[in-house]
Amino acid sequence: xxxxxxxxxxxxxxxxxxxxxxxxxxxxxxxxxxxxxxxxxxxxxxxxxxxxxxxxxxxxxxxxxxxxxxxxxxxxxxxxxxxxxxxxxxxxxxxxx
Numbered sequence: 001x002x003x004x005x006x007x008x009x010x011x012x013x014x015x016x017x018x019x020x021x022x023x024x025x026x027x028x029x030x031x032x033x034x035x036x037x038x039x040x041x042x043x044x045x046x047x048x049x050x051x052x053x054x055x056x057x058x059x060x061x062x063x064x065x066x067x068x069x070x071x072x073x074x075x076x077x078x079x080x081x082x083x084x085x086x087x088x089x090x091x092x093x094x095x096x097x
Contacts (some may be wrong), residue, residue: 009058014091014094017094018090021041023090026085027081027086027090030082030086031079031083034079034082034083035075035076035079038068038076038078040074040076040079043074044067044071044074047067047070048063048067050068051063051067074096
């Protein structure tokens with residue numbers, strides 16, 4: 001059983017604060033820009049289209065379930081690092097403030 005050391009309680013609060021102040025949207029915009037610049041979005045879109053074409057009948061939910069691990073594994077390390085740095089900086093500001 002996972003232990004509850006308070007982190008599980010903080011997540012909804014932080015997400016609410018990020019969403020309320022527009023920080024979540026800014027972070028999402030930066031992530032989208034970085035993934036687009038790296039070509040990741042085009043690659044993922046192509047893989048999704050290919051999967052849809054090759055399947056007789058596949059739901060969007062099934063596609064997401066199958067593609068998600070591959071998508072997460074192929075995010076460029078530089079993009080991951082930049083986004084993680086932004087998240088850490090945001091969290092540090094929240095703790096200080």
